[in-house]
Amino acid sequence: MKKERVLFIDMRRIIRPMGLLVMISPVSLFAQDRNPTEFPIVSYKNLEVKELNESISAAEKRKELWVFHPLSLAMRFHEVSDVRFVDIKQKNDRAECPLKSVVTIIEEGFLDDQLRGRWTEFHLEREDCAKAWNIKELRQAYLCGLEGAEEVFLKELFPELKSGMVTDVWVEMSPAFVEVPCDYFPYTFDEKFGITVNGTATVTFQRMRSDGAKAPPEEIVFSKAGTKEFEDYYRVGKPGNYWFGVEIISPNKIFTKAESVVRCQKKS
Incomplete structure (x- = not known):
């Protein structure tokens, strides 16, 4: 079984691994935080290593010790930032003379x-235990901090945020049926509707009625998945069947309507 060498480091000190590896002051997370080491690496870019390897070769000729230790070599070329969380691990292909x-x-x-x-x-x-290490590959990826970005590492710092979709639109028109005196008009129906999305989204929608009236398109921004509700009314001047509808124009298309009936009874 291959053995794995793992080192957690307090970045206030530089430790060169000699012999046994140790764990020193690992950075703790708050209970509600998710460990960044759990975020998947979806994509990464390869950085240029030619000049770095030339520096290693020159340092080996000067018999500088850092070129013989993987962790020291990595820290030589990568300055760790003063951040909230740092995790550093070294994994060798075998225990002796990796x-x-x-x-x-x-x-x-x-x-x-x-x-x-x-x-x-x-x-x-x-090539062998007496030789300096060379960088075969240097990979890097980024975790975007913009609102709505997924918790994944990507090769691009500013990935195109995945737009959420409208998953449900409900409309209510009340009462569904009513009978009033014929001299009671105009009569007003109460209307409510809600729009539900499954993620960050900018939704464009339009209200419309059975008499052909249409409100100007409206835009609402959702910073996360959820539902937003609205209220309206529909005033009618005579008995009949009426409906009120909401059409989603983008990011996807949905149309939902509710119907109501008003009848009148003449006085005897």
Whole structure:
């Protein structure tokens, strides 16, 4: 079974792993927080490593020790920011004389409204135990801090936010049936309607009536999934069958209406 070397570091100190790895002052999270290490890496970009490897080669010739330790090498080229949460892990392909190593750095809680977190991963290789490590691959992804962004790491800092959809529109017109004296008109129906979305969305809708009247299109912004309710009225001047409807224009199309009937009774 392959053994895994894992190191959590207090970034107020720089520790070079010599022998046994230790756990030092891991950063604690508040109880309601979700651990950023649980966020999936959906996509990442590969950073250029040619110049970094040239620096490693030059340092090896000068017999600098940091080129022989994966964690020290990663910290040499990646300055960890002063953030709320930092997680650093090193994983080798084997316990003795490893020839491959992966160092993963996760930072979360930047003081930036747009950048919330960053994931960086060094993939290191060397020819034998006496040689310096080289960077085979350097990966990086970002956690967007904009409202509505998913909790995933992506290669683009500002991904296009997935728009929610309207999943339900309900309309009520009350009373559903009424009979009034014929001299009681105009008569007013009460109307209520609600729009439900499954995520962040900007919804454009229009109110309309059976007499052909249409209100100008309206726009409402949902910052999260949920329902928003509205009230209206419909005043009619004579007996008959009437309806009030709501049409969703975007992000998807839905039309819902409610019907009511008013009858009149002549005085005897």
